[in-house]
Amino acid sequence: MRRPTVTAPPGIAALLLVLGACAPDAGPSLRFDPPGWSGAWYKGNTHAHTTESDGDSSPEYVARWYRDHGYDFLVLSDHNVFTDPETLAHLVDSTFLLVPGEEVTSTFEDASVHVNGLNLPHVVEARTAESLVATIQANVDAIREVEGVPHINHPNFRWSFGIEELRQIENDRLLEIWNGHPTVHNEGGSGTPSLEEVWDLLLTGGKLIWGIAVDDAHHFQGEFHADRANPGRGWVSVRADALEASALMEALEAGHFYASTGVELDDIVVVGDTLTVHIRHDRDFAYRTTFIGSNGVVLDETEANPAVFVLDAATGYVRARVTNSRGDVAWTQPIFVTGR
Numbered sequence: 001m002r003r004p005t006v007t008a009p010p011g012i013a014a015l016l017l018v019l020g021a022c023a024p025d026a027g028p029s030l031r032f033d034p035p036g037w038s039g040a041w042y043k044g045n046t047h048a049h050t051t052e053s054d055g056d057s058s059p060e061y062v063a064r065w066y067r068d069h070g071y072d073f074l075v076l077s078d079h080n081v082f083t084d085p086e087t088l089a090h091l092v093d094s095t096f097l098l099v100p101g102e103e104v105t106s107t108f109e110d111a112s113v114h115v116n117g118l119n120l121p122h123v124v125e126a127r128t129a130e131s132l133v134a135t136i137q138a139n140v141d142a143i144r145e146v147e148g149v150p151h152i153n154h155p156n157f158r159w160s161f162g163i164e165e166l167r168q169i170e171n172d173r174l175l176e177i178w179n180g181h182p183t184v185h186n187e188g189g190s191g192t193p194s195l196e197e198v199w200d201l202l203l204t205g206g207k208l209i210w211g212i213a214v215d216d217a218h219h220f221q222g223e224f225h226a227d228r229a230n231p232g233r234g235w236v237s238v239r240a241d242a243l244e245a246s247a248l249m250e251a252l253e254a255g256h257f258y259a260s261t262g263v264e265l266d267d268i269v270v271v272g273d274t275l276t277v278h279i280r281h282d283r284d285f286a287y288r289t290t291f292i293g294s295n296g297v298v299l300d301e302t303e304a305n306p307a308v309f310v311l312d313a314a315t316g317y318v319r320a321r322v323t324n325s326r327g328d329v330a331w332t333q334p335i336f337v338t339g340r
């Protein structure tokens with residue numbers, strides 16, 4: 001049997017090709033890190049609101065909250081309002097970056113169409129088109145036109161759209177698979193798939209899309225409660241060469257990151273045909289890693305740290321979901337296995 005060729009996400013694959021590591025005849029000898037996946041991990045939230053739209057705190061307060069809570073970067077994403085990070089330059093230093101952004105906020109009939117634009121040069125006007133799919137696409141395109149990076153937000157918010165619409169959208173690499181707002185229905189229900197199921201269906205259908213977790217924070221004042229949109233719930237850890245907007249955007253679009261609601265990873269490595277997930281052990285928490293493939297099928301499960309999976313055992317793609325004994329999760333991005 002011919003050994004499968006293990007392919008990394010495009011950005012990683014390009015690096016690996018440069019290293020000559022992808023030649024199938026040589027057998028898979030790929031690794032994400034180092035040298036293919038260099039740099040440091042940067043923790044960031046790409047979705048937060050302020051009093052510039054429907055948040056309860058000023059941009060200054062919100063940015064300080066994230067800076068004071070160990071985040072390396074933040075995107076202030078108010079509804080159709082752009083906050084120029086220059087106005088908060090005094091908060092930015094070598095350890096904390098504000099990436100300019102906006103939640104481009106539109107509707108089509110009863111559906112809410114919210115697409116975040118990251119690293120925007122200025123405000124992007126929300127668009128409405130002749131159909132729901134066309135409206136989502138028009139807002140993705142509006143962000144791309146100014147060289148921003150789109151991410152599609154909370155499809156299950158007001159049960160707005162799902163797999164049928166998302167599979168038709170082009171030029172978007174990022175999808176919220178977890179959002180900390182209390183009414184976004186991450187888990188689906190009543191016949192609507194969870195966002196993680198939607199992600200697997202998209203991947204299984206051949207769409208290259210990365211899963212992100214975000215706060216969608218609105219409430220920084222008063223009680224922190226499950227029914228309020230408080231900060232600190234969902235984030236991404238991005239592997240990038242520098243804490244700079246362009247490097248972070250490149251890494252996000254290439255899938256060089258994991259998403260989290262509380263589990264931290266030290267590394268995600270592919271050497272030869274083996275995927276290894278190194279979990280950062282916190283206090284006395286226990287961990288379970290589930291390796292998931294096409295159609296969301298569970299390929300393997302382990303309580304070991306590091307968690308190891310031999311890619312030979314899979315077709316299509318493999319991704320890992322690490323859960324701790326509190327229920328927090330880290331999601332790695334899919335690795336594609338081809339060549340059978």
Ligand SMILES: [Zn+2]
Nearest residue numbers: 103114153154
């Ligand atoms: Zn929204």
Ligand SMILES: [Zn+2]
Nearest residue numbers: 047049103216
């Ligand atoms: Zn929002």
